[in-house]
Structure formats: C-alpha cells, structure tokens
Amino acid sequence: MxxxxxxxxxxxxxxxxxxxxxxxxxxxxxxxxxxxxxxxxxxxxxxxxxxxxxxxxxxxxxxxxxxxxxxxxxxxxxxxxxxYKSCRPSREVAFDDQIIAHGDGATRDFQLIKTYHSGGVRYARPIVKPVAGSVRIGLDGEALVETVHFTVDAATGLVSLVDAPDIGAEVTAGFEFDVxxxxxxxxxxxxxxxxxxxxxxxxxxxxxxx
Known part of the structure; x- marks a missing residue:
C-alpha cells in the first residue's frame, strides 16, 4: 500500500x-x-x-x-x-505498560499491541506505527536495551529480540504510537x-x- x-x-x-x-x-x-x-x-x-x-x-x-x-x-x-501512549496520557511510557506476549522458547518476533480493559472484557489493538525511539521492552520484569537486546521496525510495529524468550517468559512493552x-x-x-x-x-x- x-x-x-x-x-x-x-x-x-x-x-x-x-x-x-x-x-x-x-x-x-x-x-x-x-x-x-x-x-x-x-x-x-x-x-x-x-x-x-x-x-x-x-x-x-x-x-x-x-x-x-x-x-x-x-x-x-x-x-x-x-x-497515543501505551499508558495513561498523564504518565510516562514504561517498559512494563503492556503485556504483548509470552515466550515459547523459539519465537523472537512480537507485534506491539495495546490492550483496552473494561467490565472484565479486553480488546487487543495491534500497534503498527510506533514512534521511533519511544519503544521500551521488558522481559520478566527486567528492562531490555534497544540495539543490544532488541530492535523495532517503526514501520510495522514488529519487535525482534536477539534471543528467544524462555517458555512462559512475559514480554512487555511501552511506547508512543501514531495512527x-x-x-x-x-x-x-x-x-x-x-x-x-x-x-x-x-x-x-x-x-x-x-
């Protein structure tokens, strides 16, 4: 397109x-x-x-x-x-704002998502246009470093980790994004x-x- x-x-x-x-x-x-x-x-x-x-x-x-x-x-x-943020507008973006995936021991690429909650119902919105330089990634509660532990495609919202997370490991993210x-x-x-x-x-x- x-x-x-x-x-x-x-x-x-x-x-x-x-x-x-x-x-x-x-x-x-x-x-x-x-x-x-x-x-x-x-x-x-x-x-x-x-x-x-x-x-x-x-x-x-x-x-x-x-x-x-x-x-x-x-x-x-x-x-x-x-x-336009993974968190509330009044807060600063943090690496643990959103849970985007759980590791399976093999997958290294993950799509950024923002999950909306209300009344016990959730909707996961794919984020395909993150703002370059704003993305924060975490793994099991520990912040990762961009270019060292992960890279981000700002044109697609795809996060690529250097090493595949262990099975069940929680992959989190924080970011600003455009529509x-x-x-x-x-x-x-x-x-x-x-x-x-x-x-x-x-x-x-x-x-x-x-």
Missing amino acids: AFHEVRFPANLSFGSVGGPERRTEIVTLANGFEERNTPWADARRRYDAGVGLRSLDDIETLIAFFEARRGQLYGFRWKDWSD PVRFDTDSIQTSVASFQTGDAPQVPVVEVRV
Whole structure:
C-alpha cells in the first residue's frame, strides 16, 4: 500500500475531533430480540483535521501536506492526542505498560499491541506505527536495551529480540504510537474571508489498514 512514513503536523492535529468507529450489523427478529454481529475485528478511526487550524499559516501547511500526499493517494501518520501512549496520557511510557506476549522458547518476533480493559472484557489493538525511539521492552520484569537486546521496525510495529524468550517468559512493552491514515477527500476548500470569521474547512481523515 502507498504510505509515506511522515506525520501530519502534530500542532495541527491538536484540537481535532474524531475517534474510533465500529461497524455493527443488527437484525431485529420477529419476536423483538436482536442479533448483532460485526465484520470488523478492529475499530477504524476517523478525524477532522480542519478543526485544529488556527491561522492562515496553518492552512498553507495543510495544503502543502495535502499536495505532497497527492490527496487520498498516500497514507501518512497521525497523532491522536486522546490516545497515543501505551499508558495513561498523564504518565510516562514504561517498559512494563503492556503485556504483548509470552515466550515459547523459539519465537523472537512480537507485534506491539495495546490492550483496552473494561467490565472484565479486553480488546487487543495491534500497534503498527510506533514512534521511533519511544519503544521500551521488558522481559520478566527486567528492562531490555534497544540495539543490544532488541530492535523495532517503526514501520510495522514488529519487535525482534536477539534471543528467544524462555517458555512462559512475559514480554512487555511501552511506547508512543501514531495512527496510519489517509485523507478521505481529494479536495480541500478554503476561504480566507470565512476562516478569519472563525470558520474552518472540513478535512476528513480516515484510518487505513497496513
């Protein structure tokens, strides 16, 4: 898939609106009960990048970024300010934020994941665009050193350990991450006059599978 490993300017995504969406198929039966199902294993996120624009310089930056991505053609990274860490936003990333796997004595490559908990139910979200330099890895409660004990592919979120963990060993991780997205439009309409009165253009952005 056509993807540019570049982040949408974080100062422009700050203040944007958006978040995860799910697709649920609902069938109402004759007795009034419902059957609910989903074809999606993972949520898909949508945002409006126009809300974060605060000046004409911001619009120029947006247009330059849009043109460089050729509209919808190339994907890019997006910082979701409401959910961009393996821990709570108020905390610092630590190597034991998330349990990502347990060793089997042979496997050395592990996908970064973030697990969401609520009401005894868990959802494990694959993290495919970690921020380079932010990833911390631990093994059975001990912090590992990048380039010495492990490497990270920032384009896929795949962690490779130098040595395969022992059977049952707990592999943990902490990280910051971006969302892979693309523009959900091939046109951006702006008006200098309306922008100066407080109106911002709509710039839809949608998550892509990579």
